[in-house]
Each structure stands twice: as structure tokens, then as C-alpha cells.
Amino acid sequence: MNDIITTQSLTKCYDSLVAVDHLSMQVEEGEIFGFLGPNGAGKTTTIRMLVGLTTPTEGSATIKGYDVRKEIINVKRCVGVVPETSNLYNELTVWENLRFMAGMYHVPKNERVNRITSLLKTFGLADRKGAKFGGLSRGLKRRATIAAALIHRPDILFLDEPTSGLDVMSARSLRNFLKDLQETGVTVFLTTHYIEEADQLCDRIAIIVKGQIIAVDTPENLKANVQGTFVIEVAFTSPVEPKNLEELEAYGKVEAKDNTLWIQVTDVSKSLKALTSFADDHGLEVVYMNTLKPSLEDAFVKLTGVESEVMLMEKERRGGSA
Amino acid sequence: MIRDELEGVWHILLKDLKAYYFKPPNISWGILFPLVLALAFTLRNPAGLADLAPGLIAMAALFGTTSMEAIVITFEKRVGALERLIMAPVSLTTILVGKVLGGAVFGLVIAGVMTLISLLFLNVAITYPILFITVLILTVLAHSALGALVAVSVKEVFEAQTLSNYFRFPPVPDGVSDVGDKTVEEKFRVERAPQKFPFSMGMPFLAFIFSALCKMLICALWASF
Numbered sequence: 001m002n003d004i005i006t007t008q009s010l011t012k013c014y015d016s017l018v019a020v021d022h023l024s025m026q027v028e029e030g031e032i033f034g035f036l037g038p039n040g041a042g043k044t045t046t047i048r049m050l051v052g053l054t055t056p057t058e059g060s061a062t063i064k065g066y067d068v069r070k071e072i073i074n075v076k077r078c079v080g081v082v083p084e085t086s087n088l089y090n091e092l093t094v095w096e097n098l099r100f101m102a103g104m105y106h107v108p109k110n111e112r113v114n115r116i117t118s119l120l121k122t123f124g125l126a127d128r129k130g131a132k133f134g135g136l137s138r139g140l141k142r143r144a145t146i147a148a149a150l151i152h153r154p155d156i157l158f159l160d161e162p163t164s165g166l167d168v169m170s171a172r173s174l175r176n177f178l179k180d181l182q183e184t185g186v187t188v189f190l191t192t193h194y195i196e197e198a199d200q201l202c203d204r205i206a207i208i209v210k211g212q213i214i215a216v217d218t219p220e221n222l223k224a225n226v227q228g229t230f231v232i233e234v235a236f237t238s239p240v241e242p243k244n245l246e247e248l249e250a251y252g253k254v255e256a257k258d259n260t261l262w263i264q265v266t267d268v269s270k271s272l273k274a275l276t277s278f279a280d281d282h283g284l285e286v287v288y289m290n291t292l293k294p295s296l297e298d299a300f301v302k303l304t305g306v307e308s309e310v311m312l313m314e315k316e317r318r319g320g321s322a
Numbered sequence: 323m324i325r326d327e328l329e330g331v332w333h334i335l336l337k338d339l340k341a342y343y344f345k346p347p348n349i350s351w352g353i354l355f356p357l358v359l360a361l362a363f364t365l366r367n368p369a370g371l372a373d374l375a376p377g378l379i380a381m382a383a384l385f386g387t388t389s390m391e392a393i394v395i396t397f398e399k400r401v402g403a404l405e406r407l408i409m410a411p412v413s414l415t416t417i418l419v420g421k422v423l424g425g426a427v428f429g430l431v432i433a434g435v436m437t438l439i440s441l442l443f444l445n446v447a448i449t450y451p452i453l454f455i456t457v458l459i460l461t462v463l464a465h466s467a468l469g470a471l472v473a474v475s476v477k478e479v480f481e482a483q484t485l486s487n488y489f490r491f492p493p494v495p496d497g498v499s500d501v502g503d504k505t506v507e508e509k510f511r512v513e514r515a516p517q518k519f520p521f522s523m524g525m526p527f528l529a530f531i532f533s534a535l536c537k538m539l540i541c542a543l544w545a546s547f
Binding site: 051052053073074076077081083085087088089090091092096100101103104105106 | 326329330332333334336337340341342401402403405406407408409410411412413
């Protein structure tokens with residue numbers, strides 16, 4: 001596989017703030033590459049530098065061999081960009097928006113109608129082609145924005161938080177579409193703070209925190225970093241008193257939400273016995289108890305030190321679903 | 323390459339005209355403002371109506387371009403739509419030319435309507451048509467570019483409107499300076515003359531009625547759209 005995106009010490013500073021800090025990476029042609037990290041990690045800034053919306057302060061980057069500093073028009077010809085906020089023109093219809101984008105990306109005139117029709121069909125927008133973009137639901141706006149980014153058949157599709165704010169069905173349908181798109185040979189570069197999404201979708205993931213890449217690997221290899229660690233999920237009929245949780249922390253890190261506890265342990269059998277006696281001692285009745293394999297989230301927490309709650313809060317704040 | 327850039331200019335121009343400029347509220351504002359201005363001066367000096375025609379056309383060109391151009395670019399910056407253009411494989415110059423031409427075409431159309439009204443109803447004639455058209459084109463281009471300059475200097479739409487006022491209002495006295503063969507100084511002297519006092523008292527009332535009617539008309543057009 002050839003590297004289609006390469007960056008060398010790519011850096012972006014805003015006054016004293018270093019948004020992206022000497023970032024070096026390679027993305028292979030045809031893969032789905034995920035940028036995983038909390039808000040403010042530098043994910044969007046990296047995309048903005050790669051597509052020519054922001055000039056790097058330092059370092060270099062190439063897209064399909066074109067230097068993003070010197071050959072930005074060639075770079076723009078071979079990339080499609082779906083920003084976090086759907087930003088087509090509210091005042092134009094879906095059809096007019098796509099026709100405008102086809103014109104801006106120099107799609108041959110005799111192909112425009114066929115391409116637009118085909119994209120509208122693919123994204124289930126054929127019956128809404130005459131609707132004003134501003135009047136569409138968030139999910140339909142997202143689909144129309146992705147359709148617009150694909151109008152010129154780019155080699156690389158950049159998506160910034162593609163499922164943010166989408167309902168479960170729309171998010172799932174979008175993920176399936178991205179998988180199908182990958183089969184046509186398009187390289188997909190996406191940013192997300194949904195750990196499950198990155199796990200399901202990406203061939204490789206780069207974990208980025210404070211502008212620096214902490215790890216780049218396949219989801220399986222990242223999870224292997226936390227091999228030997230298990231999570232026991234246990235639900236009781238009533239919530240556990242916070243002061244009693246200290247007893248369990250001797251066996252591993254404890255997280256609690258409502259009636260459920262998650263305990264990160266290394267010795268499963270010993271911990272299960274301890275939990276049973278803990279329940280008896282405090283008069284708690286166990287509803288269910290599960291032993292979970294380490295997840296990408298566990299790997300993320302171990303590698304970055306960023307608590308999964310932080311990511312969860314972001315998810316809730318954005319009102320989205322993964 | 324040049325063909326691609328020209329195609330980019332063309333598409334941006336068409337998009338802006340369709341999405342922003344040729345909307346009933348914008349057209350009505352572009353036409354109504356100079357007409358109201360003309361009416362205000364005509365009420366003071368009914369005999370000088372024909373003399374107002376050049377100022378009327380100039381006002382239409384000025385107000386039709388500067389403010390609209392500034393608002394359109396600032397609005398697109400605000401909602402992120404301008405980034406959509408920057409991501410396209412065209413140069414920044416192409417984007418700017420497309421944007422400026424959009425405002426200029428709108429100003430040209432509004433000024434054209436004013437010219438037509440002047441020719442049909444004010445009994446005026448254009449002595450040098452080629453010179454008139456050349457100057458008009460240069461005027462709308464210059465004012466549209468001024469609007470773009472205002473837009474890149476601010477972040478919010480209301481800031482664009484405020485800042486563009488500093489550019490568009492100072493030329494207004496100049497636009498009507500030839501009322502009744504009088505200079506600006508002479509005109510202002512007449513306004514202060516005691517014998518005009520009774521008529522001046524009626525002006526605010528008439529202006530208020532007309533302004534209310536205009537607002538109602540704009541609201542009705544906006545609602546119907």
C-alpha cells in the first residue's frame with residue numbers, strides 16, 4: 001500500500017497555544033483512518049491544515065504527493081471535505097447545492113446531471129432534491145453535505161465528527177456507507193471522539209491528545225496494550241454507598257453509575273469472590289455480573305490518561321449518539 | 323487553468339445572485355431607499371425632481387452594492403459557508419472576484435431600474451450613454467469591492483452594517499448637491515431660511531407616514547416570500 005497522506009512535524013500555533021504539536025504520520029491508500037481524541041486535541045486543526053483552510057506554522061504535509069503549502073489547488077482537487085457543521089447553502093435547494101459544487105469542482109458538464117442523480121439516490125435524497133437545504137433535518141443535511149463532498153469523486157474523503165448529532169439509525173447508515181465507500185478505493189480520514197465508532201469503523205486509529213499523537217495502530221493492537229486487564233460489570237438492586245466503594249478499590253479501579261459498577265481487575269476469580277462477599281456484607285442483591293474483555297476505551301484511557309467520562313460528557317453535550 | 327478559474331467566478335456569481343441578492347426584500351430595499359430619499363428632497367423642492375436623477379442613480383448603485391456585499395460575505399463567514407468556497411480548487415482571487423461581481427451585478431440592476439424610472443417619469447435624457455454606462459459599471463465595482471473590504475474587517479453582520487455606514491452615508495450630500503442648481507452650501511442655507519419654516523414642520527410627519535408604509539411593504543414582501 002502507498003502512503004496517500006504524510007505529515008512531517010506538522011505544527012499549528014495560535015499565539016501561545018500549540019494546537020497541533022509536531023505531528024508525524026502516514027495514511028495508507030484505501031484505508032479508513034481515524035483520529036480519536038477529546039475536544040481541543042487538535043483533530044479539526046489537523047484536517048484544516050491538510051485541506052488548505054489553515055496554513056501550518058511548521059512542518060510539512062503531502063496529499064497524494066502534492067505539498068499542501070505549495071500545490072494546494074491540486075490537493076483540493078483530490079480531496080472531499082465534510083466539516084463538522086453541515087455548511088451547504090441554506091437558501092439553495094439540495095439539487096442547486098450539488099450543481100453548484102459540481103461546477104466549482106469542474107465536473108464535466110455532460111456528467112453533472114448523472115452524478116447528482118446517482119448521489120441523491122445513494123443518499124436517499126432523491127425525493128428531497130427540490131427542498132431548501134436550510135429546511136432539512138440534521139441527518140438529511142449531513143447526507144447532503146457528504147454527497148456534495150463526493151461530487152468530484154475524490155481519492156480521499158475527510159470527515160470531521162461525521163456522526164456527531166445524528167440519531168442512531170442515521171449514524172449506523174453513515175458508517176455502513178463509509179465501509180461501502182472504502183470498497184470503491186476511496187481513502188477515508190475521519191475524526192471522532194466516539195470510541196466505539198472508531199473501533200467499528202477504522203482500519204487504523206491515531207490517538208491524539210493536546211496536539212500530539214500518543215499511539216497509531218489497528219484497534220486490535222491498541223486493545224492488546226491492555227491485555228491481562230479485565231472489567232467486571234456488576235449490577236445491584238440498589239446503589240452502592242460511595243464510602244463502601246473504597247473497599248473494592250483494593251481490587252482495581254472502580255467506576256459507578258446508578259446501580260452498576262465497573263471494576264478493572266487483573267485476577268478475575270479472586271475479584272469475583274470478593275464481590276460476592278462484599279454484596280453479602282452490605283446486604284446488596286446482585287442482579288447480574290459480567291466479565292468484559294478490554295475495550296478500545298480501556299486502551300484509550302490507559303494510553304492517554306483521559307478518563308472515559310470526559311468523552312462521555314462530550315457525547316452528551318453534543319446531544320449525539322454513536 | 324484560467325478556464326477553471328473563470329468557471330469558478332461564474333458559479334460563485336450565479337450562486338450569490340440566486341441565494342442572496344435577488345430576493346424580494348433586497349430588491350425592494352435597493353429600490354425603495356433611493357426613491358424615499360428622492361421623495362424627501364422633492365417635497366422640499368418639487369421643481370428640482372429631474373435634477374435629482376443622477377443622484378438617485380448614484381445612491382442606488384452605492385446602497386445596492388456596499389451594504390449587501392458586506393452583509394453577504396460576513397454572513398457566509400459566520401455560518402461557515404465561505405469555507406465551502408475556500409475548500410474548492412480555485413484561487414482566493416477567483417472567490418473574491420466572484421463575490422465582488424455578485425454585488426456589482428445587483429447594484430447594476432438596481433441602478434438600471436432607477437435609470438429606467440428617471441427616463442420614463444422624470445423626463446431626463448442621458449447625454450453621453452457610453453460614458454454613463456462605463457461610470458456606472460466602475461461605480462458598482464468600486465462600491466462592491468468596498469463592501470468586500472468592510473466584510474473582511476469584521477466578524478458579525480451588524481458590525482458590517484455599522485462599518486459600511488461610514489462609507490456609504492458621507493457621499494449622500496454630494497449625490498444631491500445639484501438640487502435646483504444650488505450647491506450643498508446654498509441648499510443648506512435655504513433649509514435654514516425662516517420662510518421655509520411652515521413646510522419644514524410638515525416634513526417629519528410626511529417622512530414618518532412614508533417610512534411606516536415602506537416598512538409595511540417590506541414586511542409584506544418578506545412574509546409572502
